Amino acid sequence: MLSTVVRILPVLFVTLAAVAYVAYVEGADAFAVRNSVPMLVLILLAALTLYRGGGSWRGADWRWLLGTLGFAIPALGLSLYLHYGYHTDLDGIRSNAMYPLDLFRYLPAYTLVAGAIGFAIGWIVGRNVR
Numbered sequence: 061m062l063s064t065v066v067r068i069l070p071v072l073f074v075t076l077a078a079v080a081y082v083a084y085v086e087g088a089d090a091f092a093v094r095n096s097v098p099m100l101v102l103i104l105l106a107a108l109t110l111y112r113g114g115g116s117w118r119g120a121d122w123r124w125l126l127g128t129l130g131f132a133i134p135a136l137g138l139s140l141y142l143h144y145g146y147h148t149d150l151d152g153i154r155s156n157a158m159y160p161l162d163l164f165r166y167l168p169a170y171t172l173v174a175g176a177i178g179f180a181i182g183w184i185v186g187r188n189v190r
Contacts, residue, residue: 063115071106075099078136085143090161091168095143098135098171105131105179123186130182135175139167 079099083092105128113119145153146163154160 061115064110067115067117068103068106068110071103075103075136078140082139082143085147086161086164091164094168095139095164095171097168098139098175101172101175102128102132102135121186122189123183126182126186126189127179128182130178130180130185131175132178134178135171138174139171142167 079096082095082099086092086095109117109120109124109128112121112124117125142153142163144150146160149155153163157163
C-alpha cells in the first residue's frame with residue numbers, strides 16, 4: 061500500500077500543478093473546473109494501473125502502463141500547450157479573438173478524445189511488447 065502511494069505521488073504533483081496552472085490562466089470567468097476533468101481522469105488511470113500492478117508500474121502489464129502514458133501525453137500536453145499559448149498570447153490567440161475564453165469551452169472534450177486515442181495506441185503497442 062505504501063509503495064502505491066509513493067509511486068503515485070509524482071503523478072499527483074504534476075497533475076495538480078497542471079490543474080493549478082489551468083485555474084490561474086483561465087481565472088474565475090472561464091471553464092477551469094471543466095478543463096481539469098481530463099487531468100483527474102489521468103490520476104484515476106494512474107491509480108488503476110498501480111492497483112492492477114500491485115503497487116508497481118510494470119506489474120499490471122505493459123498495456124496499462126503504455127496506455128496510461130498514451131493518455132497523459134495528449135490530455136496534459138494539448139491542454140497545457142493551449143493554456144500556455146493563451147497565457148503568453150501566442151500568435152494572438154487571446155488578443156485577436158473576439159471571444160478568447162471560448163477556446164476552453166470544448167477543450168475538455170477534445171483532450172479526452174485525444175487521450176482516449178493515445179490510450180488505445182499505447183494499449184495496442186503494449187500488447188505487442190514481450
